[in-house]
Amino acid sequence: MIRLRGLYKTFEGKNQVHALRGIDLDIPKGQVFGVIGQSGAGKSTLVRCINLLERPTSGQIWVDDTEVTSLSSRQLRSARKRMGMIFQHFNLLSSRTAAGNIAYPLELAGADKTETKTRVEEMLKLVGLEDKAHAYPAQLSGGQKQRVGIARALANEPQVLLCDEATSALDPETTKSVLQLLKEINQQMGLTIVLITHEMPVIQEICDMVAVLEHGIIQEEGRVIDVFTKPKSQATRRMLQDTMEVRIPPDLLQRPEKSNGDCRRILKLSFVGPGAHEPLISDMVKRHPVNANILFGRIDQMKDIPFGMLLLEISGEADLVDQAVNYLQSQDVEVEVFQDV
Amino acid sequence: MFDSMTNQMLWDATKETLYMVAISVGIAHIIGLPLGVLLTTTDKGHILQNLPLNKVIGAVVNVGRSIPFIILMVAIIPFTRMVAGTSIGTTAAIVPLTVAAIPFVARLVESALKEVDSGVIEAAQAMGSTPAEIIRKVLLPEAMPSLVLGFTLTAVSLVGFSAMAGAIGGGGLGDLAIRFGYQRFRGDIMLQTVVILVVLVQGVQTLGDWVSRRVNKR
Ligand SMILES: Nc1ncnc2c1ncn2[C@@H]1O[C@H](COP(=O)(O)OP(=O)(O)O)[C@@H](O)[C@H]1O
Ligand SMILES: [Mg+2]
Numbered sequence: 001m002i003r004l005r006g007l008y009k010t011f012e013g014k015n016q017v018h019a020l021r022g023i024d025l026d027i028p029k030g031q032v033f034g035v036i037g038q039s040g041a042g043k044s045t046l047v048r049c050i051n052l053l054e055r056p057t058s059g060q061i062w063v064d065d066t067e068v069t070s071l072s073s074r075q076l077r078s079a080r081k082r083m084g085m086i087f088q089h090f091n092l093l094s095s096r097t098a099a100g101n102i103a104y105p106l107e108l109a110g111a112d113k114t115e116t117k118t119r120v121e122e123m124l125k126l127v128g129l130e131d132k133a134h135a136y137p138a139q140l141s142g143g144q145k146q147r148v149g150i151a152r153a154l155a156n157e158p159q160v161l162l163c164d165e166a167t168s169a170l171d172p173e174t175t176k177s178v179l180q181l182l183k184e185i186n187q188q189m190g191l192t193i194v195l196i197t198h199e200m201p202v203i204q205e206i207c208d209m210v211a212v213l214e215h216g217i218i219q220e221e222g223r224v225i226d227v228f229t230k231p232k233s234q235a236t237r238r239m240l241q242d243t244m245e246v247r248i249p250p251d252l253l254q255r256p257e258k259s260n261g262d263c264r265r266i267l268k269l270s271f272v273g274p275g276a277h278e279p280l281i282s283d284m285v286k287r288h289p290v291n292a293n294i295l296f297g298r299i300d301q302m303k304d305i306p307f308g309m310l311l312l313e314i315s316g317e318a319d320l321v322d323q324a325v326n327y328l329q330s331q332d333v334e335v336e337v338f339q340d341v
Numbered sequence: 342m343f344d345s346m347t348n349q350m351l352w353d354a355t356k357e358t359l360y361m362v363a364i365s366v367g368i369a370h371i372i373g374l375p376l377g378v379l380l381t382t383t384d385k386g387h388i389l390q391n392l393p394l395n396k397v398i399g400a401v402v403n404v405g406r407s408i409p410f411i412i413l414m415v416a417i418i419p420f421t422r423m424v425a426g427t428s429i430g431t432t433a434a435i436v437p438l439t440v441a442a443i444p445f446v447a448r449l450v451e452s453a454l455k456e457v458d459s460g461v462i463e464a465a466q467a468m469g470s471t472p473a474e475i476i477r478k479v480l481l482p483e484a485m486p487s488l489v490l491g492f493t494l495t496a497v498s499l500v501g502f503s504a505m506a507g508a509i510g511g512g513g514l515g516d517l518a519i520r521f522g523y524q525r526f527r528g529d530i531m532l533q534t535v536v537i538l539v540v541l542v543q544g545v546q547t548l549g550d551w552v553s554r555r556v557n558k559r
Contacts, residue, residue, distance in 0.1 A: 051467055080469035091464035094559045095482040104478065105468045136558040152468075162467075 001029035001192050002050060002160065007059035009045050009216075019045040020056065021216040027194060027209075029159075032186050034203040034224070035196040036239065037213035043196040046213065047162050050194065051083050052076060064159060081109060084153030088165035090145040092137040098148045099124065099133040105155045123151035127181060143174035150181065154191075161185075163195040167202055179205045200239065204228070204302050212236045225302050229270045230334060264315040266295070267325065270334040271308040280331060281312070288324040290316035311338070347530065350517060355537055357431045358513035361503045365435050366496045369442035376402065376443065377450020378476055388462065388472045398447075405444030410502050413441055414509065434511030438502055442495055449491035453484040486557035493549025497542050504538060514538055 007023035010016055019042040027033045037043050048054040050061060052068055061069050068079055092101050099120050106116045124130050127147035137145055146166060153161055163182070167175040183206045186193050197203060203210050203224060210228075211221035212235050219233040231237050269280070285292050296311035314324055329335045343351070376398060382388050383395040408416070414437040418428045421436040457480055465479045481488070507515025514534045522531025 053463060053467055077469040077471065080467060083467070085464070085467040087460060087464060089460055091458070091460040093461060093479065093483060095485060095556075096558075104465075107478070108468060108470055108474060138559050156468075 001031075001064060002027040002194065003060075003062040004046075004049070005060045005062075007046075007049060007061070008057045009042070009049065009054060010057045019216050020049070023059070023216075023218055025211060025218065025221070027192060029192055030186070030190045031208045032183070032193045032195060032206050034207035034210040035194070035213055036198065036200065036203050036210060037196075037235075038198055038239070041213045042216040043198070043213055044164055045216075047164050047194055047196045050160075050162055051080050051085060081105065081156050082158050083160045083162060084150075084156070084158040085162040085164070086146065086149040086153050086166045088168050090137070090142075090149045090169075092145055092148055092152070094137050097134050097136055098129060098140065098144075098151075101137070101148055102151045102155050105152060109156055119155060123155050126154070126185075127151045141174075142170050143178060146170065146174075146178050147181065150178075150185070154185065154189075157189075159192060161191055161193045163193065165197055166195065168197065168199065175202070176205070182206060200228075204300070206303060208303065212239065225272055225305050225307065228302060229272050229307055262315050263318040263321045264313065265321055265325065266338040267312045267314065267328070268334075268336040268338050269308075269310040269312060269328065270336075271310075271332075272334075273305055273307070278332075280328070280333065281310075284324055284327055288320050288327060290314045290320050290324045292324075343529075343533070350521075351530075351533060351537065354507075354512070354514045354517040354534070355541075358500065358503050358507070358515075358538075358541070361431055361434050361438060361506070361511070361513055362496055362499045365438035365442055365499055365503075366492070368435075368439045369446045369495065369499075370492065372439075373443045373446025374450050376447035377454065378480070380447060380451040381454040381480070382472065382476065388466070388475055402444040402447050405440070406448065408441075410437070410441050410505060413437055414506060429510045431512035434503065434506040434513070438499055438506060441502060442499055445498065446491070446495055449494065450484075450488065453487035453491055454480050456487055457483045486553045486559075489549060489553040489556060493546060493553070496545050496549070500538060500541055500545070 002025075004023050004025040007020050008018075009020040010018050023046060035043050035046060045054055049056050050063065050068075052061075056069065059069070060067055063079065063083065066079060068076065071079055093104065096104070102120045102123050103116050106119055111119065120133070121130075124133055127150055129144060129147055129151070132140060132144060132148075135144075137148070140148065149166075161182075166182075167178050170178060179202065182193060182195075185191055186206070193206075195202070195207065207224050209222065210224045212219045212227065212233060214235040219235040220227055220231065227236060228240065231240055271278075271280075281292055281294070284290075291314060293313040293315075294310065295313055297309065299306060299308040301307070314321055316324075325335065325337065379389075380395065380398055380402070383391040383398070385392065417437055417440060420440075421428045421433050424436050425433040427433050461483060462475060462479060465475050470478070503511070503513050504515030504518070507513040507517070508519045510516065514537060518531050518534040521527045522534060
């Protein structure tokens with residue numbers, strides 16, 4: 001659906017900025033594809049390259065078998081009409097009402113008055129703002145403005161929706177409801193959504209796939225559940241640390257050694273999917289007589305898949321501890337030995 | 342407080358001033374507005390970026406703005422004669438007034454359009470707007486409150502300039518003040534023209550502010 005090949009973007013100026021440094025990416029049709037990265041990673045540049053608001057220094061971009069990088073400006077304008085975009089600061093026309101804003105892309109497409117009117121009403125209904133048709137943006141809340149933005153972006157029935165930090169200016173509750181709306185639209189219309197954000201929960205809430213961007217390079221990509229539960233790159237780990245990972249309090253690790261020469265280990269277990277429901281720890285303790293102490297645990301949801309994380313301290317005779325660890329590793333969980341004490 | 346002839350003179354002079362100002366504000370906008378649009382859109386990073394053209398228009402506008410009105414009025418007398426057929430009278434005064442106002446309008450329009458949020462322009466581009474559509478449907482409507490204030494400022498300034506034009510035979514309130522108030526020592530007529538000018542300026546400004554507020558949806 002969207003294919004990026006060898007994308008480089010360098011901003012010239014006093015100091016050259018290499019915002020994108022060799023991006024290859026395939027975004028399948030109908031997916032909600034997230035790009036996450038810290039501020040300055042190049043996310044906005046990446047998403048703005050897709051509709052050529054930013055022209056890449058080199059590289060190719062295909063959207064639906066059209067190589068947009070090779071289009072004339074007239075062709076590009078018509079290609080853009082098939083891509084919707086929403087923005088962090090909404091970017092609505094302050095001089096037009098909600099209905100007027102939604103009508104804008106229809107005017108560009110040459111729709112007549114009655115067509116426009118029906119379509120605007122449809123879109124207002126879709127985003128739940130039937131009663132705000134005649135309100136100006138200044139009279140709307142952030143969440144309502146973004147809904148108008150979404151309605152405007154979708155008015156011409158695009159195949160792709162590009163979202164540049166679409167919820168970053170919204171409070172958590174409003175973010176949830178806007179994401180919910182995007183999720184519904186994705187399912188109902190089979191729309192491909194490319195969503196960039198620096199917020200992990202946003203990816204977790206609605207994305208099917210995610211790419212982790214750092215310093216203009218994609219560090220890791222794949223299904224959200226895989227990337228977040230078995231992160232391969234340092235960048236992802238760092239990102240996870242802020243939201244989902246736990247930092248073990250240092251004095252926990254420095255607890256005095258037991259006198260009998262017992263062994264103590266701290267393990268991190270990650271469960272994905274149905275495994276999250278199994279009584280793994282009690283099974284382990286029954287089979288291998290060790291002491292198990294739960295230091296931290298949480299269970300969470302990625303889009304529709306449950307996943308859990310458990311920080312476990314086991315102690316006992318060195319042999320038994322080893323066996324217990326082996327047992328866990330043979331089960332349907334990810335085991336990471338955090339610390340040998 | 343005046344005899345009917347003096348009243349008639351004041352009234353005629355007021356009408357002449359209004360006529361000069363209205364026509365020159367109108368023509369100055371017909372020419373200055375597109376110039377201001379060009380000044381904005383050909384600038385760096387804007388929708389029709391063309392730096393050489395931008396520099397040329399900018400330079401011409403600056404030259405126009407830096408010539409004092411009184412000198413401009415005299416300097417373009419041949420041009421005025423060519424356009425208006427004469428260099429004296431109300432209609433002739435419209436020519437220098439308009440010429441002086443064009444660069445002024447161009448700069449005011451430019452500064453109004455530059456205030457338009459670049460994000461909104463970008464959104465319009467992302468929806469596939471042509472540059473002409475962006476100018477018509479985004480830049481001008483979004484800048485309307487500032488454009489109205491600029492229009493008002495131009496009109497107010499031209500009321501003042503028109504009085505100056507009057508002083509060298511252009512008709513209107515300035516002409517009256519000089520010919521009667523100054524040359525015939527009629528301090529009362531002088532005062533009356535000043536009062537009328539103040540009222541005119543106040544009226545135009547109040548109306549402009551009101552319209553600007555009405556079109557401002559922000
Ligand atoms: N128009 C521009 N001119 C110069 N540098 C830019 C421009 N846009 C972005 N950059 C730089 O490119 C880098 C990536 O920016 P951006 O894509 O906005 O990052 P993100 O959206 O991930 O925060 C940053 O270092 C930023 O300063
Ligand atoms: Mg950004």
